[in-house]
Amino acid sequence: MTKSQDKHVLYVKEELAQNNQRATSYDVARAAGVSQSAVSRCFKPGASVSEKMRKRVQEVATVLGYQPNAIARSLITRRSNMVAVVINNDTNLYYPELLVELSRDFNERGVHMLLFTLEHESDVANILDQVWQYQVDGVILAAQLSDTQLSFLGQRDIPFVYYNRTSDSIPCSSVQCDHFEGERLLVDKLIAAKRKRFCIITGPSDSSVSATRMQGALKRLHELDISDVQIIEGDYSYHSGQESLISMIDELDWQPDAVICANDIMALGCIDAARNHFKFKVPKQISIVGFDGAVPASWQAYQLTTVTQPLELMAQAAVDILMQRIEDPSLPPEKRSFSGVFSPGNTL
Amino acid sequence: MTKSQDKHVLYVKEELAQNNQRATSYDVARAAGVSQSAVSRCFKPGASVSEKMRKRVQEVATVLGYQPNAIARSLITRRSNMVAVVINNDTNLYYPELLVELSRDFNERGVHMLLFTLEHESDVANILDQVWQYQVDGVILAAQLSDTQLSFLGQRDIPFVYYNRTSDSIPCSSVQCDHFEGERLLVDKLIAAKRKRFCIITGPSDSSVSATRMQGALKRLHELDISDVQIIEGDYSYHSGQESLISMIDELDWQPDAVICANDIMALGCIDAARNHFKFKVPKQISIVGFDGAVPASWQAYQLTTVTQPLELMAQAAVDILMQRIEDPSLPPEKRSFSGVFSPGNTL
DNA sequence: ATTCTAGATGCATTCGAATTCATATAGCAA
DNA sequence: TTGCTATATGAATTCGAATGCATCTAGAAT
Structure with missing residues (x-):
């Protein structure tokens, strides 16, 4: 120079x-x-x-x-290198880990994450508009959408992947943990532990994940000719795990020796209620199982028996599927399902 | 028509x-x-x-x-209505809640969050480039940056807010919980409970949050003429909480009756180690305190005595400060500090 | 020396919305 | 009817990078 x-x-x-x-x-x-x-x-x-x-x-x-300037580039190339990630603002301690995984995988491919958290069901439409306006290349949906809302994305040809959810009526790509199978497994383990009086604490009624899990458990129970099962609705939170067990026993007057919770966090609440409120020995007097493999579930105070979702694999699969469909939008939808991993714990 | x-x-x-x-x-x-x-x-x-x-x-x-088309609009208006949120990929269960809060507050103002998670310290430079390329209007930094890296943002006139961190050498806006004060309070409570043999489990050595907290605790201890304090380095994780207590007692041969942990999650590990490994009664034989107000800390199995960060307030303050500086970049830096809230719990 | 070719470079246009400036129209007062 | 204003509208330009096309250069082949 x-x-x-x-x-x-x-x-x-x-x-x-x-x-x-x-x-x-x-x-x-x-x-x-x-x-x-x-x-x-x-x-x-x-x-x-x-x-x-x-x-x-x-x-x-x-x-x-x-x-x-990435903005100017996006305008001319028609590629924003941004994806939207939509998550339910659940009490679900599980999502944070998902976010980190997704972030890692996307960043490796030079893609950036625009984060949307849903407060209320009603925000969805609004958020879908935003997603559309920001010209994201694709969407990861870890939230519940109606079929109408799903078809919004479909019609506009925005590639998307449903995380831990599917729609039967609308063709869509998805990554799932096999909730159904996982629950069957748990039921079998409970049976092997000679449990007789079952109860179920579900997630919120609009959660398809909870619905699938509970169907899996119930189906297996019925196959085994156990039909007298008490069901109570929770909301995925620790607190609702506690309350549900308490009202199950105190109000519904049903004394279970096996509790199947729709997620880990509720199971932890349930364990604490069993131990502290009722002075039960877990698992001697009562078995409690969850689902997810949330981090606190493995802590010594709990050592919950549960089925762990293979988070890394699932996140990677979601990213893979999405990126493939972004590269080639003509690819047909693909669904991948992973088996959960049984984590023995100490509550069964 | x-x-x-x-x-x-x-x-x-x-x-x-x-x-x-x-x-x-x-x-x-x-x-x-x-x-x-x-x-x-x-x-x-x-x-x-x-x-x-x-x-x-x-x-x-x-x-x-x-x-x-938001992209085209951004190009001409020179406003992307996007902010970057940079977080450390800690084992810190605390951030997820922060994300949700920030997301809520930003969305209310029609601003969108571009999420960056840091795996390694070395990723920072790379991420700052991305942030710059994407023309974000501002940045929330919930990660450790070197002064050089901070000045990168400063030089380029990107408004930013440091979350739970500050730089002494570089003027910058920040929102903080008063870690120093919080720890003093905890020490005083421990003293009031007649604790004599103190030990400290710190966070990773490069964490300024941990450093500040531990300084706060130590300073107060010294003021009270307690100088024989055992210090051991953890990494914020549950597991390191367990291990630290065990090696403290078994290897360093130091039998504390008060453990000050740099965060809640380590404190929980510590409680479990005390109860299960050593068969200690908590808090009868040993007091354990944390810091953060993480959700699991309040679960019945733990009921940790801790100082809770006013998360909502802090997130709101961060968003406020940032948005103000985006509207008027000539505004001087502003630092806001919030006192932590003492949560009595049951481990003291 | 001449022709050909591959690689390097520049020109001009494009992406989609916002905005300035000039013009047109309606409404009202005189 | 004329003149004036206030409001509506359109034309043209802009933001910053990418890219098709045309041009140019250097080196190879003859």
Whole structure:
């Protein structure tokens, strides 16, 4: 770089600073004495640029602190490299871990996550509009949507993957843990432990995950000719786990020796209620099982018997499926299902 | 709407469908027989548009499924309405709740969150580049940055707020829980409970939060002429809470009657180790305190004595400060500090 | 020396909405 | 009817990078 060139670069830099402006590809071009297209190409791997040019431009870009404007790029390439992740704002301690996993996997592919958390069911429509406006390349749905809402995405050809949910009526890609199978397994284990009086604490009534899990458990119980099962509705929270067990015994007057909870967190509440409120020995007097493999479930105070969702695999699968469909939108929907992993614990 | 107009709209719709294209403001303009500027104005509240025009355009927009392209809008307005949220991928169960809070507060203001999770310290530089490229309006930093990295944001005039951290050398806005004060309080409570032999389980050595908390505790202990304090380094995880207590007693041969943990999750591990490994009565034989107010800390099995961070307030403050600085970048940095709330629990 | 080719470069256009400025229209007063 | 205003509308430009196309250059082949 000659001295006069150097000066020119600094002059441009000064000018930008004065006007408090970001460097654009034009600025770099001007400062380096080349065309804007050249600058653009220098930032595109595999483009036809000479070594000399690339070096020169990179030098100037560094001095000016230039980085391509992703927004402008998105506009012309019609690719935002952003995906939306929509999660229910459950009391579900499980999602956070999911977010971290997804974030890792997406970042590896240079994709960024726009996060949407749902407060109320009614926010969905609003959020779908936002998703659409922001031109995201795809969507991960870890929230409950109506078929109408799903079809919104379908009609607009936004690739999406349902996480731990599916729709029977609308074709869609999904990644799931086999809730049904997992619950069957748990029931079998409870039976093997000679449990006789079963009860179930479900999740909120609009949760399809809870519904599937409970169907799995019930089906197996019926197969085994156990039909006298008490069912009570929880809301996935620790507190509702406690309360449900208490009202089950105190109000419904049903004394179970096996409690099947729709998720781990409720199971933990249930354990505490059993131990503290009723002074039961767990699992001697009462068995309690959950579902998820939430982190606190394995803590010594609990050591919950549960089925663990293979979170990493599931997140990766979701990202895989989504990215494939972004690359080639003509791909048909794909569903992947993973078996949960039995975690023996100490409450059975 | 006359029939011929109607037909024209449907024709445009058909055309878009054929080419598999999204409707743009031009399409709407064409279909409605007005100018593009008119369409644009119809979507801007308070713009000068006649009622008739607004109605007509809205009708057509609905039929064509038109929503303004946020990317294109960002380009021209120089406002992306996106903020970056950078969090450490700690074992810290506390962040998830923060995310939900932030998401709620930002969404209320029509701002969207681009989520970045840090695996390694070394990712920071990379992530800052991304943040810059995506033209975010501001950044929430819930991760540790070096002063050099901080100054990157400063130099580029990106408004940002440090969450639960500050820099002494670089002026910056921040929201904090008063860790120092909180720890003093806990120490005083431990003293009031007649505790004599103290030990501390810190967080990872590069965590400034942990450093501040431990300084607060130590300072108070020294003021009270207690200088014989055993310190051991943990990593914020449940497991490290367990291990630290065990190695403290078994290896360092130091038998404490008070354990100060840098966060709640370690304290929970510590409680379990005390109860199960050592058969201690908590708090009879040993007091254990944490910091954060993590959800599981209040579960019956633990009922940890701790100081709870006012999460909602802090998140709101962070959003407030950030948005103010986005509206008016000339505002000087502002630091807000909140006192933690003592949660008595049952382990002291 | 001449022709051909591959690679390098620049020009001009494009993506989609916002906005400035100029113009047109309706409404009202004189 | 004329003139004036206030409001509505459209034309043209802008944001910043990517890219198809045309042009140019250097080196190889003849």
